[in-house]
Amino acid sequence: MFTRRVSSLATRHTTSRCLSTAAPTGTQKPFVKIVDVSPRDGLQNEKTPVPTTVKLQLIERLTAANVPAIETTAFVSPKWVPQMADAKLVLPAILQHYSTNGKHYPVLVPNVKGLERALAASPQYPVKEIAIFGAASEGFSQKNTNTSVEEGLKAFEDVITLAQKHDVKVRGYLSTVIACPYDGPTDPKRVAELAQRYIDIGCYELSLGDTIGVGTPATIERMLTEVLKKVPAEKLAIHAHDTYGQGVSNVLKAVEMGIRVVDSSVGGLGGCPYAKGASGNVSTEDVVYALHGLGYETGINLEELAKIGDWITKEINRPNGSKAGSAIFAKL
Known part of the structure; x- marks a missing residue:
């Protein structure tokens, strides 16, 4: 199943790479870069394992919606963050198929050991x-x-x-x-x-x-x-x-x-395990909707983003934390 998912990523690469992520210049609208952290920060605290294929599809869909930066995974101890235990599978699959599309796919590392693991995971397509x-x-x-x-x-x-x-x-x-x-x-x-x-x-x-x-x-x-x-x-x-x-x-x-760079998470996924009562990240859909309404450009397809938020929250059985995303999806 994982192999089929990687194959799908490869076939869709040509579609996503034609989308521009360059910041507007001249008379164009001011640009705000969105960093969607849902594949890492949004999923890392889920108790039920999220399949690698779902994580890859999430990154694929965000890429196709023209999100310019997507935090893909974390090279942390599987003992403490078991949800990120498949980092060595996620990273090379993404870098292999999206290494030349101009977007950013950072990974979280806590220390030198984490960076060494990230470097070893994808030697052909380096992080x-x-x-x-x-x-x-x-x-x-x-x-x-x-x-x-x-x-x-x-x-x-x-x-x-x-x-x-x-x-x-x-x-x-x-x-x-x-x-x-x-x-x-x-x-x-x-x-x-x-x-x-x-x-x-x-x-x-x-x-x-x-x-x-x-x-x-x-x-x-x-x-x-x-x-x-x-x-x-x-x-x-x-x-x-x-x-x-x-x-x-x-x-x-x-x-x-x-400030012209904003971190957010599709569907408002995420939270902090060390902060009691802290709910999820601000949702990417809500941020993009507000920014577009104020005349800023993000380069992101908001309707596709709403579809992603609806899909991923259903996949992991979580309520959709995005009000804008839910409203937009209801009209599609």
Whole structure:
């Protein structure tokens, strides 16, 4: 079955690669790049195993809908994240068939061992981009990775050194930028200091995560005001969760302040296992609908995105967390 799925990916490659992902220029609408994290962040906490074929089909469908960046999987310990145990199958299948289409397919790695596994998984079609993840709060860092914030940064330096030797780009995640479930509110100046350090050690881009979804446009503005003093907007992304229904509003505030990369998850899939009550990521459909309504361009086919959200949530027996996606799909 897996072989047939890979064959399907190959035959559809010619369709997806003709879709442009270039940012608009001149008189065109301002462009916002969407990074859909559903294959990794959206599925990693599912208790029932999601078949590899379903993961591949999800990535395939997102590619065909012209999503410019899709986080495909994670090379983490299967003991702690069993849902990502098939990373060594997912990555080479995707890179083999989509390595020249101009889109981004990053994978998450926690440490040097994770990067080594990613490199070994697809030697013929090498991984081009990885993501590393840390926290702005000590409590979350200890709970999530069993290290201090400072220890985590030092470990990332080794990951980045190895990545650079293999011409692999490194994207960073900085979580709990608004608040931590253990330490409470996060000081925006602390977030700014850490953001600068992630860029200084070699991350080409840093995604700022409201991990427990308690942010509001006001707290997002306060945080970004400090971060933008140290890191330019073109090196930043926003990663919002929708726990209190503020996800889209928080994304739009970040875009208003100059951020042009947004992480989201089709169907609003995902959540944080270390943050009680934190619901899923802000949905890609809701973000794209709002951005298009404000005159921004994403290059994404919103109707196809709505179909994907309906399909994947049914596949894994989850409610569709996207209001825009559900409404659009109902009209199709």
